[in-house]
Amino acid sequence: MGGECICVMGRYILRRLLWTLVVILIVTLVTFVIFYVLPSGDPAVRFAGKEPTQQVVAQVRRDLGLNHNVAVQYLLYLKRLVVGDKYGWPGLGFSYTTGGAIAPQLWQRAQITLQLVLGAAVIWMLIGIPVGVYAALKPRSAFDRSSLLVGLVFISTPVFWLGMLLLWLFWATLGWLPGTGYVTFTTDPVAWAGHMLMPWLTLSLAFAAIYARIIRGKMLDTLGEDYIRTARAKGLPERRVVTHHALRASLVPIVTLLAVDIATLIGGTVVVEDVFNLQGLGSWVLYGAQNQDLPITLAVTLVATIAVSLLSLMADVIYAYLDPRVRPR
């Protein structure tokens, strides 16, 4: 039975991976098309120096590979992606603006973004779960109502404004926390945490509110379930009923949501990275888009797409692990 199960799972995963490939094709193509359909000037001219002669422009155009027609360029891009280029595999090319290879920068920036997003996810779960659970245990209580209202305030707060407000307060005015920028964990763990704290909070507050709302709803549903009554009838302590039975069942559907949110943020922390000057993927894609640096834009788009596909696949697998009812049989 086990072997058969693994085989079914394997086929499912394979099918999803194939679909991921299709999505990657579509998204990179869309990015390419946007770049060429909505150009903000001739990129070759932009990168040909301050006073470009026509020869230099032509040369730059060749160097950047912009001399082919769009379809050929796209196919060449795919080919390099699969085969690799002079910078190794996968062939992500070089930045138009700096001439540096994309890949090493991509990994470096992905790390920062991952730290930002995962840290924020931990915080919003740490806030969202207890608040949501407590609100569900005391529905319509003062705590429940005020947590809903405060949550709505967080949801309504523009992230960039929250970031500036925190920076102004805790950095510029009170001097309690270090300001913008990033310090690697290995350099100085305390400084690292200090620099990440405000970005984490900024990114997580709205999510904490959303998750608290969702968890509250799920908990309310779950607490009405028969099996909770069973657990109580067995004489389990209330704490165990809430955590082990109700919360467990309520959190399972959250896993999918969490994975999708984290994945979306991997390419989508633009504003927080901008405000806090974190050199992650979000600020990079903004830079790439503003400076017509197509390889940067493509690389980040690619990573974001893969993250969304793989994480939602992972979420499905984890879901199947956590909820035996949806396991393929």
Add this chain to the structure above:
Amino acid sequence: MSVVTRPPRRARASVIGLAICLGAAAAVLAACGGSSGSAASGSGSRGGTYRVEATDFGFSNNFDPTGEYTTNAWGIYRGLLIRTLVGYKMIAGVPGNQLVPDLATALPTPTGNNTVWTFTIKTGVRFAPPVNRVITSQDVAYAFQRIATPALAAQYGFYYSTIAGIDAFASGKSKTISGITTPNTRTIVFHLSQPTPDFLYRLSLPAAGPIPREVAKCFTAPGGYGRDLVSSGPYMIQGSPTVNVSACGAITPMSGFDPSSKLVLVRNPNYNPATDSTAMRTALPNGFTFTINTNQRDIFDRIQAGLTDDSLNAPPASIVAQVAGNASQRHLIHSGLSDSTKYISMNLAQAPFDDIHVRKAVNLIMDKAGLQQANGGPLFGELATHIVPNTMYNDASSITGYDPYATPGSSGSVSAAQAEMHQSKYDPKHDGLCDASACKDVFTIAVNTSQDTNEIPVVQSALGRIGITLNIRALPPSSAGATVSTVANNVPLALSQGFSKDYADPSTFFTPLFESSSIAPTGNLNESLVGLTPALAHQLGVKIPAGVTIPSVDAKIAACDAIPTGSDRQSCWIALDKYVMESVVPWAPYLTQHDIHLLGSDVTAWDYDQSSNTTAYSHVAVAANKQG
């Protein structure tokens, strides 16, 4: 020359004194008299590391000198890494723009009507490791072969187009450049196809510095050599000695340079001070670090804390104001006056700016003091009243104080502007206002960086007083540049434009900016389209309004450019400068920016490199005992 996609920030003078005392920054006036300004005093001692941070290197060709076209790189090349045949003392002010021999033994006197230039190279000048050998005339000649190689995209190769045979080499018809000969290892002769009086200046640009063929031949794409640049100056990129240059395949990037994080320079063991002069390079620190710190605010916090010494970025006005207001910190502000002009560009082929009266009225109404304040006040720049910055004229006495559109307080004059507008065809009501529909919602490109954004309301408010309303698109610097420099976009008005010199001859302003031959469909620098002919207009998709003849200064530029360097040439340019301001009026110039540097407390000597418009790295010193 450089289009300001990056705001120009360089200048004359040395210490805070000069810069601030010219302006009205009352709060800091007290500082002027007593400012000790460690700078040009240059009494530092040997040792230490001079630490520079920047949000971005912004290199245009990945630090490969053949194509690199940024002032930041030029300052580093000239002071520390590359010795050209002729160079500068790398000091502030007019003297800093005067040529002196560097790799060559003397400044040559041209023969053959400025077409033959012969140099002798100093003995005992050697390349840094891993090349280690004596620099010969072939190494200089090779630099020109690289410039002429199309695949390397030399970004200012046009300066060398008058060298005989360079086109034949570029097209592959010839294996060598016939106009460059090397009779022996110490002699190099340039034969030019036409008289080029300012050729010496062109040889002072870093692309003309010696390059060892054995290394550079391995790099066939633009920018590649930047990772393995072999120094001829007092410093070299860290890790140079360990690079294996025995075969092209073996070459690895030098460890001291990572375009995305750092550039570390250490002493070049092969540097012989006897071949150099301390007037040019004191070379006191043991090394230089240029580190990317993307957090601009953090950079200046670190400078104030003494954790770093200097920045490639200009400090924000708010920080300068804060430091200048603090008596114990005031001495940390240093500045130079850059050889640049900031201006509003008007398109001579677009209504209503096809009418010179409108253009003059724009100059008369412009609140230049307001624009100065938007840029951070007098500390950040002097008012500009004409095209070429005064520091580029050896003797600026005849143009100092020249302001054809002077108004009280430089804030614009409604009466003078309306009187001028009165004469315009766009004022049919003769009420001194631009009444015609062409004056309403004039399409205007602006730049959305913080300081340039601040200029928008000032311009808008000023032009509103003569009846011109604007339809403004504020774009990021590079998009704004690309949009304005595409002729077919027909942008009538462009704000926050800037131009800075490549070398200290006014031709580097007039030729690209106002010659009709420099009008190009894209990447056009002659944004005002001075000298546009109907034929060319038709070709570029520009519609010149009926009955309008666009003035040309081509003949005047050619005349001045033919005069050998010296006072006659200077006078010619000054006359042309005035002519352009009064009879062409393509711009409303308003600012010559100060290049402000906030320095760390460890800096004991500092000067401004007028030739590059950067810190004079060859003259700085730091307190050696405080640093490793």
Add this chain to the structure above:
Amino acid sequence: MSVDVSILESAQPPALGTGRSPAALMWLRFRVNRAAYVSLIFLVVLTVAAIAAPLIAHLAGHGPNDLYRTSMLDSFGNPKGPTLHFWFGADASGRDVFVRVIYGARVSLIVGVVATGIAATIGVVFGLIAGFRGGGLDTLLSRTSDVVLALPVLLFAIGLSSACSNTAQGCVGGAVTPGLNLVIVIIVIFAWPAMFRIVRAATLSLRESTFVEAGRAVGMTGRSIMFREVLPNLISPVVVYAALMIPESILFEAYLSFLGLGVPGTTPSWGGMLEQASQYYTTAWWLMVFPGVFLLATILAFNLVADGVRDAFDPKATK
């Protein structure tokens, strides 16, 4: 919790609202929600202030683009904070922040209402057609909405904004010009698919319901069934979702402005003011605090009103 459900089900329906029209009933239920009611009042006041902005500017004595650079900027061009005459201080050009905040409400309110209106209309019409007609048209519209949701928003916004800023004409033959117009276009492009999906799904389920069958049986045409029978039944989900779209649109506009893609700085907008504030917030807090508080309050108010609207339409939705 463990209540025998049947007990509650056997209870009588509430006596409330017998003999009242549905609209009056909803208004009654809405007013019960105090937060939503207060929010609505705030929004009404804000709207009046936005309409009367020139009057307020006149009373304050400063136009939105009047420069007070000698009195409100120091010699370095740094803005000065709140004074007796400049309640919210001055911005980096010496303009009155208070007057600009009031004017800024116009952009947020216009974007919120207009973009939502257009997006909701497109979503409803397309959703009705797709859900009701089905077939190839449905596939086309559904795939289009999928593709739109897969578009990289930022990239698209930056691309569209720069492409439309190159020439005086804008793009699409002058139909789309940068500024408010372009911002609304971008928001509409990304907002309609969500409404489309909701309406399409609801239409699909309604299509099978008995009264639509009945309509068919008495010989009503497809179109009249769609508009007379189906559409009225969609009002509740459409209104509730549209109410939620308004604060989202306002937030979206603020993000675009913050990234420099919004309305030009000469038109006061909260997002644009916050973009400028991002350069000065460590020294000039007033540039950040005042527009930000108004932005937050407006979005929050719309969210609370949306909550109230949902409760009014569907009292069972709240737990």
Add this chain to the structure above:
Amino acid sequence: MSDVLLEIENLHVTFASPHGPIRAVDGLSLRAERGATLGVVGESGSGKSVTFLAAMRLLDPATATVSGRIRLDGVDLLTLPSREMQTVRGPRIGMIFQDPLAALHPLLRVGDQISETLRAHGDISRRDASDRAVAALRRVGIPSPDERARQYPHELSGGMRQRVMIAMALVLEPELLIADEPTTALDTTVEAQILALIDDLRTRIGLGVVLISHSLATVSQVADTVAVMYAGRAIERGPCSDVFGQPQHPYTWGLLDSLPAVDGGHESLTPIPGAPPSLADLPPGCRFGPRCGYRMPACGERVPDLVERHAGHADACILPMDGREGLRRAPIAHPANSEPAP
């Protein structure tokens, strides 16, 4: 039959609702005895489940008000501190529910759900607990219990799930098992098996059983004593054979008449007309009055008490005792205007 295990006295349960208080149980008194089965019958909403949820203290105190006395071996459960109540639930009273699929945690293995009960009530190692869980499964007749213990509820059949529930309820060897509609969700053959299992366990380990059901047929199979509930009150109570053999209350008559006879020979199936009253808006007097075919004016005046008329057999009807048997055979056609026939 004298060993009283659970004694409910004058129990009132009221739920707060937006539409006023709902009197779900209203003055109920009942007894369950050790080693015997008490059947509790009534339509849904009659208060039968609520009564025993109240006994288990499983009603939400925020919405339910409980008064009266519920004594287990003489100890009033309603006043017990909640910590001690936890040692009642499980070790002393086990409870099983209608829909075993919903009542079992879907994400936990059944073995773990049983051993968790053990571990919550005693210091027992994980291994011992799981061994005892398997033993408990075996005792309720589950084949290959080792394997089943590792399965999830959705992988088992309906009957098997209810066996798991029983095993879980009895693993701590309680004195009382409350079975709330244990067979409603099962088909008839499985129902018989489950009832037999419960009955078997009762006799084997001397368990007291409360069997709650809406189905007279179910109750009649196993109950020793039966209580019939209507609108929150017991309206008839007595030994099983008496209640089914000589039913005294018109409602019980109605229930029995609506039952298809097992032999299939009954000529007419007569449902009770009308619907139970709203608990938020009870009629005055006898709650069954409005639906009663034998209604008298006095019925609307006073709520009749449960009165014991024969040994152990009580009812709450004011009809005169002597004419009842005849009345049942000849109901009056129009109950609303009816006068009892002499």
